[in-house]
């Protein structure tokens with residue numbers, strides 16, 4: 453089976469489960485959600501090389517989708533993947549409850565797996581939610597603590613990727629520890645690069661407003677490094693926190709990122725983490741190595 457066929461099968465499985473609920477309205481809003489890159493499913497397939505993993509991938513994708521439906525309410529986001537979010541079209545109440553449905557349906561389907569896998573995934577969702585709370589709380593004020601940021605992105609993003617990799621390894625008789633570590637460090641690099649792209653990419657490329665993290669209060673790694681590297685700019689940078697910036701202000705801050713080398717420093721850490729991910733791979737895992745390479749080179 454080719455990876456494209458596998459991802460299509462995962463999408464079809466999810467659609468089948470949603471339609472099975474027998475509610476036209478739910479099927480309709482669900483079909484308005486644009487597909488993403490399905491990174492977690494790609495990893496699960498490449499680790500297991502087993503088409504029997506389709507349903508478990510569908511479980512992970514449903515949980516991920518549920519978290520995004522909730523996240524768009526929390527972040528008050530109008531757009532997701534280049535189209536209006538469910539939060540924008542149907543309102544926050546529907547977005548939350550559709551998230552609850554997807555999440556619960558995922559756990560109904562997860563019920564037929566082993567206790568190890570169920571507990572691992574359930575713990576992943578606990579971390580995901582703890583990470584989101586940390587993100588919300590850290591966004592209230594300018595955060596200059598790198599460790600708090602790293603801990604938050606581990607929970608918010610890396611934990612579910614780690615779990616997806618580990619359970620697909622375990623379920624296909626491979627090394628859960630190694631592939632879990634691979635997923636963890638890949639997830640860390642993934643989120644740092646996401647945070648860099650918020651600054652360097654255009655809104656068209658991102659499918660959501662660019663330079664938006666800081667407006668939402670999120671002091672991502674490049675901002676933390678800018679604060680560290682340029683003490684004379686601290687007051688001015690802090691004064692931009694949680695504000696909608698003018699074009700000139702955005703340009704100014706982008707210049708400071710360049711001059712201080714803070715974007716580069718953030719990228720260096722992402723590369724360091726991706727190398728930690730690669731260390732867990734064997735020669736025959738070439739495609740998983742490519743995923744790391746594409747992640748580092750991605751533009752959106």
Ligand code: FPP
Nearest residue numbers: 515518519522523527555580581584608609
């Ligand atoms: C996107 O982050 C959000 C996440 C990766 C996780 C959100 C997790 C929750 C809302 C908890 C979910 C709980 C359950 C029960 C499913 P972001 O806002 O940095 O990225 P974005 O720009 O893509 O929105």
Ligand code: MG
Nearest residue numbers: 523524527529
């Ligand atoms: Mg968000």
